[in-house]
Amino acid sequence: MAQSNLRREQIYGVAGALFSKRGYHATSVRDIAKQLNIQGGSLYAHIASKEDVLWEIIQRAASEFLGGVAPIASYGLPASERLRLMIRAHVEIVTHHLDDATVFFHEWRFLSTERERIVASQRDRYEACFRKVIEDGIRAGEFREVDAKLAALMTLSSVNMVYQWYKPDGPLSAEQVADGYTDLIINGLSAADTGGNP
Amino acid sequence: MAQSNLRREQIYGVAGALFSKRGYHATSVRDIAKQLNIQGGSLYAHIASKEDVLWEIIQRAASEFLGGVAPIASYGLPASERLRLMIRAHVEIVTHHLDDATVFFHEWRFLSTERERIVASQRDRYEACFRKVIEDGIRAGEFREVDAKLAALMTLSSVNMVYQWYKPDGPLSAEQVADGYTDLIINGLSAADTGGNP
Incomplete structure (x- = not known):
């Protein structure tokens, strides 16, 4: 370098x-x-400026999410499997780049209006990928007839907030967090018998 | 006055x-x-100071949550019903005090160390109320054997983040948000057949 x-x-x-x-x-x-x-x-x-540094950090995080997670939404897999992979990839990014993720979720409103607008549209696009998968799942009968927008918001809220409490040296690994959340979210959406009752 | x-x-x-x-x-x-x-x-x-104003705003929000939501955890009702009431009450507070909730969730780390510690312990106590209800539900066979801590964190993440996207003049009322989230969360925890499959 x-x-x-x-x-x-x-x-x-x-x-x-x-x-x-x-x-x-x-x-x-x-x-x-x-x-x-x-x-x-x-x-x-x-x-050039402190704001340029903020912008670069936020754009790197946005690229991770949009480049590493969003494409999974179009994979040729059942919706629940795609959602599982997306949650896992998202949690991976957040837990492996805790500082940048914190800045991404917390500080983006301090960007200039123009840049803030770009981030808002990136976030909208990202949310739309989660919504699409949930809608696919509803259409396929995998998921119940839930409000897909609300379900996407709930999913993203859960996985975004991981940055606020996750400790790399804490009791849960990133995989355990992702698996636990996936289980709860997919079960929450699931149209099938959850089978959890003994 | x-x-x-x-x-x-x-x-x-x-x-x-x-x-x-x-x-x-x-x-x-x-x-x-x-x-x-x-x-x-x-x-x-x-x-006395700008920090005192921040402290007062945050303590008012904390009182709303701890006074208005936490006690529901000890009601003599099934766990799923208590959780439903808690989610609804929490979303009510967030959506009716959007500014104060935003300050509570976003700005508390700017308090002095002493005060930050008090807020951290209030948040822990609050989270423990959600965890307790989920544990009660698992013991009663209402909920599956999930990681109660993770389920409580997921529930709180979802309802906390409402402040970031909720618009009082948007398409969803506070009740609709609460009902949609309750449905997804309780279904995600539920041990019974979700019955959603036609």
């Missing part, structure tokens, strides 16, 4: 951690520079 | 709206005063 790319990666890493912990507004460019042992002014050789 | 109480209520109302929209850090005492058409300095006749 070229030297300047390496530095930029360090800046995004440090900024992600600070934005996540203190929030975007309470973090100054000087705070970021200090963690990297450089002068605030030298930081501007690598980045 | 005494004149000074009235003024304090106005301050909390305006501050709640500003903290909710822009975030705590991006809102100054002067911003709050400006909305009330008074001098920044005169605000300090009514409040």
Whole structure:
């Protein structure tokens, strides 16, 4: 990696951690520079503004979700299987990039109006992928006739909020969280006998 | 209401709206005063600090949840019925106090360490009420043998996040949101045949 790319990666890493912990507004460019042992002014050789750093972190997270999870919605698999894979992939991203996910979910409203609008449309597109799978499942008779929009919102709320309580050294692995949520969500949607009664 | 109480209520109302929209850090005492058409300095006749205003807003929300929802966990009703009532009461609070709920869920990490610790323990107590009901339901055979902690987290994540997307003038009423979520959550937990299959 070229030297300047390496530095930029360090800046995004440090900024992600600070934005996540203190929030975007309470973090100054000087705070970021200090963690990297450089002068605030030298930081501007690598980045144009603090908001550009926020934007980059948020766009990286958006790419992970839209690139790694959304395409699963179109796989040639039963809806419940697609939903299971999507929940797992989403939880993987959140738990493996906790700082960036926190910034993505928490700080996006501090972007400029133009950029905020782009993120809003990315989130809409993402939500639509979950809704599509649930609608597919209803059409196929796999799922009950639920309100697909509400079910998609509930699913996304559950998996998004993982960033707020998940501890990498806690008792649950990312897989266990994903499996537990998948079980509850799919069972909640399921049209079939849940079979849980002994 | 005494004149000074009235003024304090106005301050909390305006501050709640500003903290909710822009975030705590991006809102100054002067911003709050400006909305009330008074001098920044005169605000300090009514409040000790900006953090005190944040604390008051958060404590009011905490009282709503702990006073209005948590006690339902001990009602003499089947677990699924208690959970239904708790979800409904929680969604009612969030949708009727959107600004304060947003501040409660979003800005509490900006409290001083001491106060943050109090809120964390209030949230733990609240989560424990949901967990208790789910555990009761498992013991009674109403619910499957799920991970009660994860199920409580999922339930709370879903109902908490309502503040992020709910629009009072949107297509869904608070009751419809609560009913839709209750249906999905209880069905997800349910040990019985869901009966949704025609």
